[in-house]
Amino acid sequence: MVEYKGLDGTEEDIDPYFGIAKLDEQLKGIPEKKMVLISASPSVGNEVFGYQIIHKNINSGVKVLVFLNRTSPQSYLTDMKDYDFPANDNLFILDAYSGITGIKSNETDHIKVIDNPYDKEEVKSKVLEALNHGYGLIVIDSFSLLADFFDFSFAISFMDEIKKAVISNNSAAVLLFTDWGYEKENVDKLLSNVNSTIEVKGIEKRVIFGQYFAVLKCDWIEGTPALASVLFKAIKPGGIKVYFPKILVTGPTDAGKSSFIHSASKDAVSVDKLGGTIALDHGSVDFRGYRADLFGTPGQERFDPLLKMLGEEAIGVFLIVDSTKPEQFPRAVEMLRKTETYGLPVVVIANKADLKGALKSDEIREKLHLDSAITLISTVAEDLSKVDPNEPTKLKSEGINEALSALFKQLT
Ligand SMILES: Nc1nc2c(ncn2[C@@H]2O[C@H](COP(=O)(O)OP(=O)(O)OP(=O)(O)O)[C@@H](O)[C@H]2O)c(=O)[nH]1
Ligand SMILES: [Mg+2]
Numbered sequence: 001m002v003e004y005k006g007l008d009g010t011e012e013d014i015d016p017y018f019g020i021a022k023l024d025e026q027l028k029g030i031p032e033k034k035m036v037l038i039s040a041s042p043s044v045g046n047e048v049f050g051y052q053i054i055h056k057n058i059n060s061g062v063k064v065l066v067f068l069n070r071t072s073p074q075s076y077l078t079d080m081k082d083y084d085f086p087a088n089d090n091l092f093i094l095d096a097y098s099g100i101t102g103i104k105s106n107e108t109d110h111i112k113v114i115d116n117p118y119d120k121e122e123v124k125s126k127v128l129e130a131l132n133h134g135y136g137l138i139v140i141d142s143f144s145l146l147a148d149f150f151d152f153s154f155a156i157s158f159m160d161e162i163k164k165a166v167i168s169n170n171s172a173a174v175l176l177f178t179d180w181g182y183e184k185e186n187v188d189k190l191l192s193n194v195n196s197t198i199e200v201k202g203i204e205k206r207v208i209f210g211q212y213f214a215v216l217k218c219d220w221i222e223g224t225p226a227l228a229s230v231l232f233k234a235i236k237p238g239g240i241k242v243y244f245p246k247i248l249v250t251g252p253t254d255a256g257k258s259s260f261i262h263s264a265s266k267d268a269v270s271v272d273k274l275g276g277t278i279a280l281d282h283g284s285v286d287f288r289g290y291r292a293d294l295f296g297t298p299g300q301e302r303f304d305p306l307l308k309m310l311g312e313e314a315i316g317v318f319l320i321v322d323s324t325k326p327e328q329f330p331r332a333v334e335m336l337r338k339t340e341t342y343g344l345p346v347v348v349i350a351n352k353a354d355l356k357g358a359l360k361s362d363e364i365r366e367k368l369h370l371d372s373a374i375t376l377i378s379t380v381a382e383d384l385s386k387v388d389p390n391e392p393t394k395l396k397s398e399g400i401n402e403a404l405s406a407l408f409k410q411l412t
Contacts, residue, residue, distance in 0.1 A: 007288055007405050007412075016137045016172055019056025020049070021242045021289025022230050022412060023215070027196065030137070031220050035163055035173045037143075037190065040200040044211050045234070046176045048083065049200065050141050052239040053174055055085035062090060062136035067127055069096040069149070070142050072103065073111050084237030094130055096123055120150055124158055131165040138166065143175040143190075144182075152186040159193060195219045201229075210245075230412070233291055241291035244411055246313050249281065250335050251320035252328040253299030256351035257281065258392035260320055260379070261296045264400050268294075270392070276300060280310060287404045294318075297339070304338055311339030316346070316407050323350045323358035323378070326367050333368065345410035347375045349403055351395070354380035375406040 006025060017029045030036055030053075040046035054064050068076055073093045080087065091110060096117040098105035105113050114126050123146075131138060140146070140162070147155035159175070166173045175194065179187060191197055196218040203210040212229040233243040249257050258281050262268040265283030272278065281296030297303070297310050311317075317339065321332045336346070350364050359367070361376055370376060379399030387393045 007290075007409050009288065009401065009405065016053070016057045016062050017060070018049075019052050019289075020232075020240050023198065023213075024289075025412075026215065027218050027221055030172045030174070030196075032170045032172055033167045034195040034220060035159075035166060035175065035193070036196045036198065037175045037177055037194040038198050038200060039177045039179055039191075039216075041202060042178055042180055043202040043204060044200055046178060046200050047079070047141065048234040048240055049198075049213075050139050050174065050176050051080045051083050051085050053137070054091060054139055055080065055083075055239070057137050058088050058090035063092065063134060064090060064137045064139065065092045065094060065130055065133075065135040066139040066141060067094045067096060068141055069100075069117065069145050072097050072101070073105065076141075082236050083234075083239045085239065092130075092133075092135070094127060117149075120154060124161070127158075128161055128165055131162065131169060131171070134169070135171050137171060138162070138173045140173065140175045143177045144180060147182065147186075148180075152182060156186070156189055156193065159190070163193070191217070210243075235286075235291060238286060238291075241286065241289060242412065244290065244292040244315055244408070247292050247294050247316045247318065247407065248311055248314040248339060248341060249294050249296040249318045249320065250307065250310075250339055251299065251318075251349075252322065252325070252331045252335065255299060255320045255322045255325075255328070255332070256349075256379070256392075256395070257296045257299065257320050259381075259395055260318065260349060260351070260400070260403075261294050262392045263382075263395040263397070264404060265294060270296070278303065280306070285404065287401070287408070290404075290408050292404075292408070297335070299335075304335075307335060307338040308340050311341045314339070314341055314344065316344055316411050317341050318347055318349055318403065318407065320349045320351055321364065321368070323353045323364060324355050326359060326364075329364075329368050345407060347377060347403055347407040347410075349399075350376055350378045352380070353378040353399075354384055377403040377406060379403065 018024050038046050038049045057064050073095050077087050093111045096114045099117040197216040199216050200213045212231045214229045231243045233241050258270050261281045261283040265285045268283030270281045277298040283294045285292045379395045381387050382394040382396050
């Protein structure tokens with residue numbers, strides 16, 4: 001069972017969830033009787049939001065009905081699986097697609113087919129009838145296609161009926177919508193009809209180099225501050241992750257930068273020579289619904305010209321020091337200065353706390369002249385007997401998680 005966890009790792013009991021970091025933290029899931037619109041611009045896909053919400057809920061025991069009119073159940077399920085979201089018995093599909101293509105679709109206990117998807121009345125009655133079967137959540141994929149297929153006013157009136165059914169059945173609904181440039185009046189009507197709107201957009205500069213979501217409205221969290229743009233990545237497998245494109249990891253020679261990056265990520269690469277990093281380290285971290293790219297600097301002074309370059313566009317910093325080497329602390333502060341990352345959130349990691357002579361946190365804070373607002377986390381090797389003087393070592397996950405959680409909290 002997949003449990004939703006906040007950044008600090010505590011499980012929260014809210015159903016249904018989005019299963020998406022940041023959204024669940026801010027909106028506390030999707031309460032009963034509520035309707036959420038996921039509104040995407042044409043340049044970005046919104047289907048993965050649907051997959052992820054479905055996945056999260058069918059795994060926590062919520063019965064989910066998905067209305068499909070832009071793809072076949074088979075390819076929908078295959079695509080979900082590619083994101084590592086396999087279906088289970090809690091997922092039910094209403095297929096309004098196969099009838100358009102003329103491809104025969106086999107009905108099963110979990111897939112019902114709308115024979116003539118061109119027939120408004122059949123579509124409507126099949127959906128409304130299905131809604132009375134105790135689903136906790138219904139996903140409409142896609143609402144814009146319904147509007148294209150029939151017309152916008154039909155889609156709106158249909159939505160009103162879905163809303164009534166959702167309210168009387170104590171379920172919740174998610175509508176996936178792509179704004180293909182419909183009349184403003186229609187879109188406004190749609191937006192005013194739903195309880196929450198999440199906008200999904202691309203950052204476009206000739207090519208799309210990033211995607212973000214933002215909460216435009218939400219009527220169940222009092223005075224919801226509209227959630228500012230949150231950068232995300234849709235990762236296969238894994239789904240929607242809130243994304244931090246660049247976090248810098250710096251600190252003196254041998255402090256444990258490479259060890260930290262390798263321990264925090266599954267796919268780290270280092271450009272090392274005789275155990276020391278000579279160009280950079282890179283690793284992608286997946287942590288509690290977040291994805292971050294870590295960039296590690298070398299520690300030796302001869303590489304200092306690289307520090308500024310590596311610091312560019314970073315949004316947060318891990319400064320790593322060796323707890324047994326206070327003589328290196330001035331160097332640590334100097335490196336931080338050379339990365340020119342002033343004002344960014346910093347978490348200090350006091351590594352090698354397992355070694356004899358390691359200073360206590362308080363002493364380290366004092367010697368580094370750390371502001372009390374800056375978090376300091378101790379980390380240790382997982383297995384002291386396995387520490388190789390020429391290789392990064394694996395650090396205990398406890399410290400790693402604490403450090404990631406502390407920095408990510410400051411970044412969101
Ligand atoms: N005992 C102990 N050894 C550690 C710990 N972390 C790292 N080491 C060892 O310390 C040495 C340096 O670690 P690295 O992770 O390569 O350090 P670095 O900061 O990347 O070093 P440079 O790239 O040369 O600047 C390696 O031999 C590691 O195995 C720790 O927490 N405890
Ligand atoms: Mg290194």
